Amino acid sequence: MMSTSAGSSVSTSTGASPPYPPATPSPSIGLRASSRFASDSVGVGMAWSWLNPNLFDRSSELMFQGYYQAHVVGGIFAQPTVSYIPTPGASSSLGGAWAISFRVAVLF
Numbered sequence: 001m002m003s004t005s006a007g008s009s010v011s012t013s014t015g016a017s018p019p020y021p022p023a024t025p026s027p028s029i030g031l032r033a034s035s036r037f038a039s040d041s042v043g044v045g046m047a048w049s050w051l052n053p054n055l056f057d058r059s060s061e062l063m064f065q066g067y068y069q070a071h072v073v074g075g076i077f078a079q080p081t082v083s084y085i086p087t088p089g090a091s092s093s094l095g096g097a098w099a100i101s102f103r104v105a106v107l108f
Contacts, residue, residue: 022052039071051089061089075107 030045044066051061067081083099 022055026050039077041069043067043069049089056089057092058087058089060087061085062087069105077105077107079103079105 026047026049028045028047030043032041032043034041045064047063047065049061049063051058053059063083063085065081065083067079069077069079072078079102081101081103083101084096085099086096088094088097
């Protein structure tokens with residue numbers, strides 16, 4: 001039996017002090033599915049950030065992300081994640097960017 005949950009949020013990026021913050025509050029939405037009998041889960045999401053025009057060529061940046069979290073053993077989980085940014089904020093001359101990451105979580 002599978003269960004799903006969905007959510008949305010508004011977040012703010014930090015990293016520079018006023019008057020030039022890199023981004024303003026940004027909408028995001030995601031969907032996560034998990035099994036009632038297994039500890040694995042899978043999720044997808046989207047985020048859209050409005051960027052500071054004093055720092056970036058683009059006015060906004062869009063990102064899509066998907067992950068699969070596998071229960072390895074005990075409290076150990078492995079999670080590969082794939083992200084795609086079709087409109088990188090660093091420069092309007094850049095094409096879409098892919099990023100792949102891998103995370104291991106140990107619960108104790």
